[in-house]
Amino acid sequence: MHGFQLRVAYQGVPGAYSEAAAGKAYPNCEAIPCDQFEVAFKAVELWIADRAVLPVENSLGGSIHRNYDLLLRHRLHIVGEVQLPVHHCLLALPGVRKEYLSRVISHPQALAQCEHTLTKLGLNVTREAVDDTAGAAEYIATNNLRDTAAIASARAADLYGLQILADGIQDDSSNVTRFVMLAREPIIPRTDRPFKTSIVFAHDKGTSVLFKVLSAFAFRNISLTKIESRPHRNRTIRLVDDANVGTAKHFEYMFYVDFEASMAEVRAQNALAEVQEFTSFLRVLGSYPMDMTPWCPSRGDHQVP
């Protein structure tokens, strides 16, 4: 970056996976810890940071729905993505043994990703959710908690002086989280490397709307990599009157779709023009380079500076 260090806001404290994702996307960046995602978004909106990092889906737990809602509430643009192999460790204060533990704390995603392994380790513990994995490690160290372990990265163990009681405790060794990078301005889409585009749309009146939308991509040989629906926040219920029978109530949905094409391609522009005909609302969240880094599941957080 020639003297200019990109400032990347993430939710959590140093040692969080989001910090590692920031480092993978922007190797020499200054990663800025934030209490909450809202704060990370605000940091970008107020020019305190240049990018925000947001985890959006996980190979074990699926979509992180709250974060999809955040994308819609804010006006930031997706400018990149990172897929990060997530390698969880069980951390405790030095000298603490597994038998002493009565509680494990971590980010809800991390707790869910280690559910079966925790049981297999024979731990008789309650699980408690906190805001981020590294924050859980810091909390144990700061409060000298000898009955509590955290699920977090090996880097968090280093940073907060904890020992690793068990390594690689995710239920599936190919545990990957996908993060998106957000900026105030969109990037200019290109065609010289694989791009992905993320959109969100809402139903319009009519039948088979989803089928029509999806066919706009299918007829142009554009592959979808993701489709997700979320209840529409402001218009949750649609009432359909049938004079003879009564009133049917349906949920209304927002659909999130990722497809493998760049908005610089005419076929993508045509597909979206068609989608617009069938939808009451359509927003391009971003068109950005796909993460094409080679797959290496076992090393996880150790590989990121």
Ligand SMILES: O=C(O)C(=O)Cc1ccccc1
């Ligand atoms: O809490 C963290 O470290 C995060 O960055 C969120 C998270 C939690 C679990 C897996 C991947 C990301």
